[in-house]
Amino acid sequence: MIKKICLLTDSLGSGGAEKMVSNLAISLSEKGYTVTVVTMIDVVVYPYKGSLYNFGKIKNSNKLRSFFKFKSFFKTQQFDVILDHRVRSNFIKEFIFSKIIFKNEKVIYCVHHFNLELYFPLVNVPWLSRSTFVKNRGIVAVSKEIQKKISQRLGLESHVIYNYAILNSIGVHSDLDILSNSNYIIGVGRLTDIKQFNVLIKSYKDSKLIGHGIKLLILGEGVEKRNLNKLINDLHLNAFVKLMGFKSNALAYIQKAKALVLTSKSEGFPMVLIEALSLKTPVISFDCKSGPAEIIKHEENGLLVDNQNADMLTESLNKLLLNDAFYKKIKGNLNQSSNPFSEENNIQKWIDLLRKFK
Structure with a gap:
């Protein structure tokens, strides 16, 4: 049974995709999952629940040493599933990630933008673009239009799970x-x-x-x-x-x-x-x-x-x-009107997908 989840993100600040990672960390933690948020950049603003591995703070000028630290972290943690919300536009980087760091991992790749080049490097060469993904994978698109475009351009199936809002953190601190x-x-x-x-x-x-x-x-x-x-x-x-x-x-x-x-x-x-x-x-x-x-x-x-x-x-x-x-x-x-983009409706879709993912 899948219980240990990694949420991999560029950061926890300033963007809609990052805000969705924040929401997922809170929702999945409250549903009983063990959640670790991994940030590639040292920007942590949005709230989250679970553990944080701020790789942006750990990275240093020695790229090789940083690479092995990153690889060792994932090997040690043994996550059941990695939900990858990063922008993935660098072919060489993503190819290395898929063949070395995440080779034996289960990864769900999340696509947050209609511009597929942000998430599928070399999208105009579909077979090369697909080579940057691990074999045991799933794909989640945040809209039906993105799902359609992924199918047309890359011949890949994907699930649609909408973003949702969590409103219990509203506060007035200034102005x-x-x-x-x-x-x-x-x-x-x-x-x-x-x-x-x-x-x-x-x-x-x-x-x-x-x-x-x-x-x-x-x-x-x-x-x-x-x-x-x-x-x-x-x-x-x-x-x-x-x-x-x-x-x-x-x-x-x-x-x-x-x-x-x-x-x-x-x-x-x-x-x-x-x-x-x-x-x-x-x-x-x-x-x-x-x-x-x-x-x-x-x-x-x-x-x-x-x-x-x-x-x-x-x-x-x-x-x-x-x-x-x-x-x-x-x-x-x-x-x-009722809210079709509620946490309750859409977190259940994530849970259903995680349960089916093998």
Whole structure:
């Protein structure tokens, strides 16, 4: 019987995939599994349960010595199953991992993004890409669109298990003046090109929200921070748009927001949309690949915008936020509907998969 689980992740901070590892560590531990979280980078922000092996802190300049430490750890631990949530884009690294470190392990490879190149190195050469996986394996995709793409491009079967939110850790630790005023919309995520917060800022500027005193808060850190600050300055939006940085209590901000907006080029199964809807906060999102179309019921729990249509995004901001009757309808639907992305529903799918995995 499978009881000893390793959750292998890049880190425990700042991303949706990492947040899902945090949630899984809590859920599986509470279900009686012995859980060890292994982080490749020394970033531990999100809560977890079980043990932590912070390889990011152990790594040193001697790559060979670090490699043998890593190999020895897995040989000693003898996990029943490894759930690998890392980005796996380096062919040589993943080939070595599969043939040496994980050769005799049972591994479930988790795919968190529609861009398969992040998880299947050399995806355009399927037989080489498949060679980076161990023989005793399973694959979990976080959306049906990703599952379909894995089948089409690699000829591999996979299971779909949606991300889910855990809401019992909401806390307000700072910015009480902001959180006491719910007259804002919010964007949450890494400040990277793929998240397109510049598109959100421009659409907000073109909307009528400023005239109604509705501000825009953006939570996250990343390489685009300087460019976004410049854009805010150039558009004279300093009094209305705030880059808040990374917040460990992001759920508190999402819960108080009038709406959450997602403007990504691509996704996997966006945690922020699930968290917002679980908190009864309406959402607006581009219909990007993948996830939003499987999460949002258009004009029932939010608005689904034609993919990358910035003008339609501006119209949607006005429609949701400035039409009181329509907004109350959406809020009412959220308050009355059940949550298909609950912990209870989706952790059971993980448990069922672990029980079947041999």
